[in-house]
Each structure stands twice: as C-alpha cells, then as structure tokens.
Amino acid sequence: MSTKPYVREVSKFDWYFKHPRFMRYMAREVTCIFIGAYTFLLIAALGSLSQGKDAFDAFVQGLGSPFWVLFNAAALVAAVYHSTSWFNVTPQAMPIQRGEEFVPGNIIIGAHYAVWAVVSLIILVWGV
C-alpha cells in the first residue's frame, strides 16, 4: 500500500469565515480593539485633567462630536458583548464542585452578572 498522504492546506487569513462559531469567536476577540482604544481614551482624559480644568472641559466638549459619540456607543456594545460572552463560559473554566454535584452553570454565570450589577451601581452612585 502506498503512503502518500495528502495534506489539505488551511488558509491562515480567512479561516474564521468558514463557520459561524469561528465568526462568533472572532467577534469576541475583536471587541478587545474597542476596549483597548477606550483605555487610551481614558488615559488621554487623565492627561487633560492633569493640565487643569480648562483643558479637561475642552476635552469633554470634544467628546460631544458625532465621531466620539459613535465610538463610545460602539465601545459600550463591544464591552457588553465581551463581558457577557466571557461570563457565559465561566462555568467551564471555574466549575465548583459541592460533594458529588457540580454547582449549576447558571448560578456561576448569574453570580458574575450580580457582581457586575453591584459594582456598576456603586460606581454610578459614587460618581454622581
């Protein structure tokens, strides 16, 4: 018997278009770009704050432009998708065993949402 195995080449650049689950994965990964960019925006905000009230006010006023409003909206959507997609896989990465049973995944996911809500509430109340 001949052994001349045939190796099928895999495209390194467009493989994620080949299956919906790969697209979902890439969507989760791409959200990082928005979150990273938003981090730079926060650093820029801190930079302007360090230059005094006038500089910070001008910075905040600049954020009212359509581009920055759109960017913030997109970053918010990306952050929510990023967070929820990771929350939803936490039971796989952090299973909790109690005796002979595992704590149901929904409880572990729910706990993450609860902490998220509480922390967000504290920041909002504290911020206002």
Next chain:
Amino acid sequence: MSERQIQLEVLRYDPDTDSEPRFQSYTVPCKNEWVVLDALNYVKENLDTTLSYRWSCHMAVCGSCGMMVNGEPKLSCKAFIREYSDNIRVEPLANFPIERDLVTVVEDFIAKLASVKPYLIPKEDKPISAGEFKQTPAELMTYKQYTLCINCMLCYAACPQYALVPEFIGPAAIALAHRYNQDSRDGGRDERQEVIASHEGVWECSFVGACSEVCPKHVDPAGALQQVKVASTIDWYKEHLMPWVKK
C-alpha cells in the same frame, strides 16, 4: 418502512493514482433509521467496493468512524440521514492528512496522546497486599466526564488552532491529562505539566470552544483546557512570588 434517495458526495483520494482528492457522487436509497455510516456501507457493498473508511462498533463507542458530514465533524454512526437534506457531503476528518478516501493519518494524535501519559501514575508504590486505592464518589465525580472521551478526534477536526498550529497538543490529549491530574489516586501531574503547560500545550488554546461543541460524548475539552490554564497560572505565581510554598 420509509425510504429516501439521497446523493452521497464522498471525497475520494487514491494515493497511487490521484494527485489531489476529488468528489464522487453516489445515489443511495436510505431507510429512515439509517445513519451516514449505513449509507457508506451500502455504497461499499453495492456500488463501489474500492471506497475506504474506518468503522467498527456502529454505536458511538469505538470512535473510529469520525468524518466531516456537510463540513461538521461527526461520528458517521451517529449522524442520522433524516436530519440532513437529500445531498450529503462526506469528507475525511479535517486537519489530518488523508491516507486514502475517508481514512486519515492519525499518528500525530496518537503521539500527542502518549506524550501526556494518560494513565494512572500512583503517588507511591504500594504492594498488592496493601489493598486497592480507594476513592469516594465525590472524588470520582471530579474527573468522571473526561473518562467518557473515546479518542474519536472530532475535537481536533473542529479546532481552528490545531489547524493553524499543528504542534498544538490539542483538546482530547490535554483533557485526558487533566482527567488523570484530577484523579485522587494519581501523582503524575508534574510529569504531565511539562507537556501540557508548555507553549504547545494549553497556551496555544484561545478558547474558541469548538471542541466541546462537536464532542459526541459531551465531554468538555475546552473547559478542561481552561482549568489547566488556571492551575498552571497559580503554579507560576506560587513559584515566582512564593518560592517557599511547596506545590
């Protein structure tokens, strides 16, 4: 008993005559309860005796009949014809070289499986007279799901990371290493960590999760890999920040 005629498109490759694989179509009269493997067996017995594919148990236990059915990794003995349209495309498992027709070269997986030492390495030698290694039901539950792996390699065919980085140890082998690491009777974790906590080990995994979605035995290899990442990260911090703490 209802019968339906389907077109079964099969990827064929004869290493003696073909320079690359080609599709061949067969018209197969299928019974309602048939699976894709039955259709292949019909082709082999009635239409084309040269067709090559692996199978054995026909009941999702042996793990040898894995192939791509309409682009999705499936055990062909578990893929019911009635769940598909009249055109079904069957290809060898993705991400493995094709030996002939639907038969793939699996040596890479076998070597990786062996490299993670998927067997009990007792913590200490014990004479037979000292009795068995006991385990509570709770200790069994910790790793039980991973024992259900049948080494069918569907997870490797689904994994884009294995496709892009063939050195990746991969889902099933690491999940099995995790199974033994989690076993209260085992003491071989340090030996396995050298392989599975390496760059080609869990750190090649980017948690696409495809492995767990396609697993025919509902094992969760993706979960196992993330748990190994967490444990390996804790190891690293212990080693670098608290060198006086023994693992």
